[in-house]
Every structure is written in structure tokens, then in C-alpha cells.
Amino acid sequence: GAGVSQSPRYKVAKRGQDVALRCDPISGHVSLFWYQQALGQGPEFLTYFQNEAQLDKSGLPSDRFFAERPEGSVSTLKIQRTQQEDSAVYLCASSADRVVERPNEQFFGPGTRLTVL
Amino acid sequence: SQKIEQNSEALNIQEGKTATLTCNYTNYSPAYLQWYRQDPGRGPVFLLLIRENEKEKRKERLKVTFDTTLKQSLFHITASQPADSATYLCALPRKGRRALTFGSGTRLQVQP
Numbered sequence: 765g766a767g768v769s770q771s772p773r774y775k776v777a778k779r780g781q782d783v784a785l786r787c788d789p790i791s792g793h794v795s796l797f798w799y800q801q802a803l804g805q806g807p808e809f810l811t812y813f814q815n816e817a818q819l820d821k822s823g824l825p826s827d828r829f830f831a832e833r834p835e836g837s838v839s840t841l842k843i844q845r846t847q848q849e850d851s852a853v854y855l856c857a858s859s860a861d862r863v864v865e866r867p868n869e870q871f872f873g874p875g876t877r878l879t880v881l
Numbered sequence: 882s883q884k885i886e887q888n889s890e891a892l893n894i895q896e897g898k899t900a901t902l903t904c905n906y907t908n909y910s911p912a913y914l915q916w917y918r919q920d921p922g923r924g925p926v927f928l929l930l931i932r933e934n935e936k937e938k939r940k941e942r943l944k945v946t947f948d949t950t951l952k953q954s955l956f957h958i959t960a961s962q963p964a965d966s967a968t969y970l971c972a973l974p975r976k977g978r979r980a981l982t983f984g985s986g987t988r989l990q991v992q993p
Contacts, residue, residue, distance in 0.1 A: 805985050805986075807925065807981075809975065809982065812979050812980050814979075855925075868913075868915075869927045870925075875922075
């Protein structure tokens with residue numbers, strides 16, 4: 765497809781379960797970002813990849829959060845032992861790095877809404 | 882720490898009027914600022930970027946200003962339409978990093 769896709773769109777997990785969220789970025793986009801968005805708030809940065817390298821993970825809230833992008837395209841965000849406070853929308857965005865007139869324009873997927881019971 | 886503030890209250894205006902949204906920031910001197918639109922259940926969509934050396938940028942009915950002295954950006958939608966109803970987010974690049982810091986957004990409601 766032409767845009768960023770994410771799956772699943774909705775995920776309900778029991779507290780303590782592990783979840784895996786998938787992101788398919790726009791083909792050829794080098795940069796990939798994960799954000800967490802709570803209700804009524806703006807997206808909060810979690811982590812950033814350039815190709816397969818995770819260059820910034822300063823936004824990950826705890827060591828229960830782990831992200832990977834092994835082949836520089838699809839990325840997975842994994843949350844272990846989910847807690848109720850993990851309930852949020854998880855957004856993935858990708859960016860082409862060489863658009864001089866629009867630096868860092870990010871294309872977002874629709875998000876995965878995670879509800880932890 | 883870097884902080885971005887947007888009006889948390891929803892902005893309600895009549896169709897045809899100009900909507901003006903405000904973005905203020907502190908503890909930061911960004912090279913550029915971006916505005917995004919977000920509809921319910923969807924991810925944000927990029928609208929406009931303005932650089933620190935630009936005072937104003939226009940795109941169709943949209944206009945953005947950037948005052949680096951006041952540390953403020955204004956986002957205007959002229960001749961507003963009900964289809965413009967959405968949440969508008971301003972975003973700044975995180976200092977020394979690629980990721981963006983977003984404001985909490987302002988919800989705009991245009992009444993027909």
C-alpha cells in the first residue's frame with residue numbers, strides 16, 4: 765500500500781500478558797518512529813530507527829518495552845507483562861530523509877489501540 | 882525541559898470565519914516547527930512546516946506564522962468549513978534528535 769500500516773488496529777490484553785504490535789512503513793523510508801498517545805494528549809516519542817539501527821530509545825518508559833526492525837523495513841513494538849497504564853494508542857511513523865524542503869515530515873499509521881484489563 | 886503548550890479548550894467557530902490556533906514553547910530554539918491534523922481514530926497528517934528564518938508560510942487556506950522571539954506559532958484557517966473540524970497538533974524537533982515533541986493539540990469545531 766501507499767501509506768503506513770499497523771496491525772492489529774485494536775488489542776485487548778489481560779494484565780501481565782505480552783503483546784506485539786506491528787508497523788509496515790512506507791517502502792523506502794529510512795526512518796521509523798514509535799509514539800504513544802494517551803487520550804486527549806499529543807503523541808509521546810518512544811523510539812527511533814534509522815534502517816535497522818535503533819538510534820534513540822530514550823522515550824521507552826521501562827524495560828518492559830522493546831522494539832526491533834531487523835531488516836530495516838517492518839518494525840515490531842513488544843510490551844512485556846502489560847500493565848493498565850500501558851493502555852494507549854501506539855502510533856508508528858516513517859520518514860524519508862532527503863526531502864530538503866520538508867525536513868522530518870512524518871507519515872503516520874492509523875495506530876494500534878491497546879487496552880489492558 | 883522543553884515544553885509545548887496549545888489551547889486545551891476546544892475552539893468553536895462558525896463556517897466561513899477564520900480559525901486561529903496558538904502554539905507556545907519554552908526552553909527551546911527549534912530550527913523549524915510543524916503542524917499536523919488528526920482526525921478521531923487516525924494518525925496525525927502533516928500540514929505545514931515553517932523554518933526559524935521564515936515569518937510566515939501559506940498553503941491554500943492555511944497560514945502559519947513563527948515568532949522566535951515570542952516563542953510562538955499561530956496557525957490560521959481562513960474561510961473555515963465543517964470539514965476542517967479536527968484536532969490540530971504543533972510539533973518541534975527534539976533537540977539534537979530526529980523525533981518530534983508534540984503539543985497536546987487543540988480541537989477545532991466548525992459549525993455550519
